[in-house]
Amino acid sequence: MIWLQLLYVYLKIGIFGFGGGYAMLSLIQADVVDRYKWISLQEFTDIVAISQMTPGPIGINSATYIGYTAIHNAGYPPFMAVLGSCLTTFAVCLPSFILVLVISYFFAKFKNNKYVVAAFTGLRPATVGLIAAAALMLMNKENFIDYKSFLIFGAAFILTWKFKIHPILMIVLAGVAGLILYW
Amino acid sequence: MLPLIQREVVDRGWLSKEDFIDLFSVAQSLPGIFAVNISIFVGYKLKKTMGSVVCALGTILPSFLIILLIATFFTQVQDNEWVEKIFKGLRPAVVALIAVPCITTARSIKLTYVSMLIPVAAALLIWIGGVSPVWIILVAIAGGLVYGLKIKKN
Numbered sequence: 049m050i051w052l053q054l055l056y057v058y059l060k061i062g063i064f065g066f067g068g069g070y071a072m073l074s075l076i077q078a079d080v081v082d083r084y085k086w087i088s089l090q091e092f093t094d095i096v097a098i099s100q101m102t103p104g105p106i107g108i109n110s111a112t113y114i115g116y117t118a119i120h121n122a123g124y125p126p127f128m129a130v131l132g133s134c135l136t137t138f139a140v141c142l143p144s145f146i147l148v149l150v151i152s153y154f155f156a157k158f159k160n161n162k163y164v165v166a167a168f169t170g171l172r173p174a175t176v177g178l179i180a181a182a183a184l185m186l187m188n189k190e191n192f193i194d195y196k197s198f199l200i201f202g203a204a205f206i207l208t209w210k211f212k213i214h215p216i217l218m219i220v221l222a223g224v225a226g227l228i229l230y231w
Numbered sequence: 232m233l234p235l236i237q238r239e240v241v242d243r244g245w246l247s248k249e250d251f252i253d254l255f256s257v258a259q260s261l262p263g264i265f266a267v268n269i270s271i272f273v274g275y276k277l278k279k280t281m282g283s284v285v286c287a288l289g290t291i292l293p294s295f296l297i298i299l300l301i302a303t304f305f306t307q308v309q310d311n312e313w314v315e316k317i318f319k320g321l322r323p324a325v326v327a328l329i330a331v332p333c334i335t336t337a338r339s340i341k342l343t344y345v346s347m348l349i350p351v352a353a354a355l356l357i358w359i360g361g362v363s364p365v366w367i368i369l370v371a372i373a374g375g376l377v378y379g380l381k382i383k384k385n
Contacts, residue, residue, distance in 0.1 A: 064368050065262045070332050074357055075364045082361075090322070094309070097321045098301055100328060104294025105232075107264035112295050116302040130299065137295055144263025145271055145287060151257065152275040152283070163376065164260060169383075170349070170375025172340050174367055177353025179333040183326055184358040191322040200320055204327035209335075215328050219321060226320015227313070 050122050053084060054132060058111060058139035065140070067175030069099075069106030073182035076110060086118035090190045100215045111136040196229045232266055240273055250276070266290050349374075 057079040065072040073096065081092050095117070099109035115136030119129040192198060200222055207213040207221075233255070241251050254276070258268040267290050274286030308314050337350065349371070356362040 062263050064365050066368060068265060070329055078364055093322045093325050094318055097325045102297050105264045105266045108291055108294045109298050112298040113302050120306055133299055137291060141267050141287060144261055144268050147261055148268050148271040149283060152272060166379025167372045167375045168260060169379045170371040173342060173346050173349035174353050174371035176333060176337045177350035178364055179329060179336060180350060180354035181357035183329040183333055184354060186326045197323040201323035201327050204324035205330060208327055208331045218324055218328060222320045222324030223317040226317045230316040230319050
């Protein structure tokens with residue numbers, strides 16, 4: 049059952065994942081954390097952190113990781129968990145794979161197509177909302193446990209926004225801050 | 232990631248710069264993972280369907296293997312007290328790392344006070360209302376079509 053659900057959820061994420069990795073996060077969270085409860089919100093946040101530190105697209109990284117963890121948490125042995133990660137990674141890529149092949153085949157002038165242009169006047173601002181929702185949903189008591197969490201958040205926000213610190217460096221600094229503050 | 236792809240694909244003479252820019256803008260407007268989408272386009276241009284399968288696998292495999300390695304390792308150590316301390320520090324920073332691109336994206340698409348209502352409403356519906364993001368996307372596409380094709384014309 050969990051296999052079919054994983055397939056369904058990741059196909060859905062592949063079909064509706066407009067606007068890049070960050071916008072995809074709220075789609076992933078809605079099903080993986082809130083609806084099916086395969087992983088906790090904390091685990092989800094950890095996976096996002098790990099995805100940001102490793103090279104490669106966040107969509108692939110999180111699909112692979114969640115496929116593995118969901119099957120692992122369901123009590124299956126490790127090799128089944130590897131199959132789970134294969135399934136989710138395959139499923140998240142399949143819809144756009146088919147779409148890209150169809151577009152390549154007909155080679156329609158997709159970019160300047162008036163329907164596509166029109167749809168994006170709505171999609172673009174909505175994408176900002178999806179990213180905001182992802183951030184807001186992670187601002188809860190599991191991730192913000194005390195005033196130190198808010199200190200780290202404030203510092204990370206300013207360093208990233210004003211000083212354009214690279215995300216990987218930011219994650220490393222936050223990890224060191226965690227070690228020191230929670231010594 | 233874009234300059235990396237462009238250097239490999241254009242400088243090797245696989246695609247002209249114009250073709251690449253065309254594919255790039257189409258790949259951006261498709262759902263799914265951008266890096267994978269563009270690799271499928273490039274693969275198809277070069278060697279049809281087989282080429283696109285090979286290129287997609289080439290993009291997916293390195294991240295897949297790295298994450299698999301980390302996932303197996305991390306499920307063993309996540310209850311370690313030191314790892315837990317590190318992640319207590321990481322989690323709020325992750326939220327900041329998502330909040331910042333939200334603001335920069337909002338600025339780059341030049342939202343007006345009126346169009347600002349769209350992301351605000353979308354975020355609140357998902358966050359407080361528990362509405363599925365899928366509905367938000369469908370409504371945004373429908374709204375964009377109505378606005379772009381009907382209202383803007385008049």
